[in-house]
Amino acid sequence: MASLGPRIDELIEAFRCLPGVGPKSAQRMAFHLLERQRDGGKRLSNALNDALTNVHHCQQCRILSELELCNRCSDANRRHDQLCIVEMPSDVLAIEQATHYKGQFFVLSGHLSPLDGIGPEALGIPQLITLFDKNTIQELILATNPTVEGEATAHYISQLAHSRNIHVTRLAHGIPLGGELEFVDSGTLSHAFSGRESI
Amino acid sequence: MASLGPRIDELIEAFRCLPGVGPKSAQRMAFHLLERQRDGGKRLSNALNDALTNVHHCQQCRILSELELCNRCSDANRRHDQLCIVEMPSDVLAIEQATHYKGQFFVLSGHLSPLDGIGPEALGIPQLITLFDKNTIQELILATNPTVEGEATAHYISQLAHSRNIHVTRLAHGIPLGGELEFVDSGTLSHAFSGRESI
Numbered sequence: 001m002a003s004l005g006p007r008i009d010e011l012i013e014a015f016r017c018l019p020g021v022g023p024k025s026a027q028r029m030a031f032h033l034l035e036r037q038r039d040g041g042k043r044l045s046n047a048l049n050d051a052l053t054n055v056h057h058c059q060q061c062r063i064l065s066e067l068e069l070c071n072r073c074s075d076a077n078r079r080h081d082q083l084c085i086v087e088m089p090s091d092v093l094a095i096e097q098a099t100h101y102k103g104q105f106f107v108l109s110g111h112l113s114p115l116d117g118i119g120p121e122a123l124g125i126p127q128l129i130t131l132f133d134k135n136t137i138q139e140l141i142l143a144t145n146p147t148v149e150g151e152a153t154a155h156y157i158s159q160l161a162h163s164r165n166i167h168v169t170r171l172a173h174g175i176p177l178g179g180e181l182e183f184v185d186s187g188t189l190s191h192a193f194s195g196r197e198s199i
Numbered sequence: 200m201a202s203l204g205p206r207i208d209e210l211i212e213a214f215r216c217l218p219g220v221g222p223k224s225a226q227r228m229a230f231h232l233l234e235r236q237r238d239g240g241k242r243l244s245n246a247l248n249d250a251l252t253n254v255h256h257c258q259q260c261r262i263l264s265e266l267e268l269c270n271r272c273s274d275a276n277r278r279h280d281q282l283c284i285v286e287m288p289s290d291v292l293a294i295e296q297a298t299h300y301k302g303q304f305f306v307l308s309g310h311l312s313p314l315d316g317i318g319p320e321a322l323g324i325p326q327l328i329t330l331f332d333k334n335t336i337q338e339l340i341l342a343t344n345p346t347v348e349g350e351a352t353a354h355y356i357s358q359l360a361h362s363r364n365i366h367v368t369r370l371a372h373g374i375p376l377g378g379e380l381e382f383v384d385s386g387t388l389s390h391a392f393s394g395r396e397s398i
Binding site: 002008018019028035037041049050055064096 | 201202203204205206207209210212213214216217218219224226227228229230231232233234236237239240241242243244245246247248249250251253254262263264265266269270287288289291292295296308
């Protein structure tokens with residue numbers, strides 16, 4: 001295998017830890033930064049180092065945060081009687097961009113996956129139970145992904161909430177806007193049909 | 200626009216200097232490293248910093264190198280009478296992986312593009328002329344890309360070489376292996392037809 005030296009090889013190899021980046025893309029990224037974007041590369045190296053050192057998880061909602069208690073959890077203007085459970089930090093941003101939701105969030109950082117050794121502890125369920133037991137939550141909104149693992153995780157959490165008499169809701173399933181009936185999968189169509197609404 | 204804090208925003212913005220990375224991919228990369236791959240992120244930050252500090256260009260062939268004179272230029276076992284001109288460092292690796300070429304390389308780091316202010320100096324043509332004037336080169340192999348700019352650059356360099364009586368060759372154009380005649384563009388087909396070989 002041809003090479004341009006150990007430091008360049010190491011840089012190409014290091015880029016491969018990024019999601020969706022194979023050997024060709026990694027080489028392209030390394031050469032691009034070294035040939036044309038040295039300032040950008042320096043900035044990336046510093047930003048990465050800075051974020052890895054200073055960004056941790058909020059102690060209450062587990063979202064990525066520079067503070068012990070993130071802006072959302074410490075904001076007195078947000079509603080504290082609604083709690084929305086999501087799998088990833090990017091889901092929080094997606095919901096905030098699409099809706100006017102002003103309640104609290106809780107980030108699982110994944111879903112139940114016993115085969116991968118991901119159980120309730122890894123998802124912060126003990127922290128979640130502590131939140132439940134504060135008795136401030138009126139509505140628990142389950143916004144995990146509509147996958148098998150996401151549904152199983154939602155089911156598990158909903159049982160914990162029901163046993164504490166917390167009202168639980170789930171994001172609606174149905175036909176996406178702009179979709180065509182003919183091309184919607186039968187599971188989605190079945191959900192949309194049985195969940196039809198009066199107009 | 201929703202945000203998780205200035206340091207995370209800065210990291211997402213810094214990832215956008217990579218080729219082919221838009222806002223969504225940049226956010227995915229940042230969250231992936233912070234949530235799941237902190238070791239990989241640390242390694243990337245260090246590798247990037249290390250490479251930017253220690254990797255420069257070979258003083259003779261302009262390829263990316265940790266040494267003043269790269270391994271290829273200082274290797275006494277390589278032929279010094281053949282010089283292959285390419286646009287990018289990745290072209291050197293591609294040629295080495297595909298062929299048994301053991302001569303010298305020269306990396307332009309681009310092609311002539313007057314509208315972008317890229318003239319002969321930016322491509323290291325003065326260094327190339329110094330190489331020509333050493334009178335060691337028997338064959339100059341032009342391996343720039345078969346684009347308009349690549350062809351113009353090849354033409355410009357071939358004229359410099361001809362005026363010094365250096366034999367100039369160009370990579371063959373024709374139908375790629377595995378291609379179907381029906382789907383080959385007419386320019387390539389015309390080249391392949393007029394350059395037909397006896398068998």
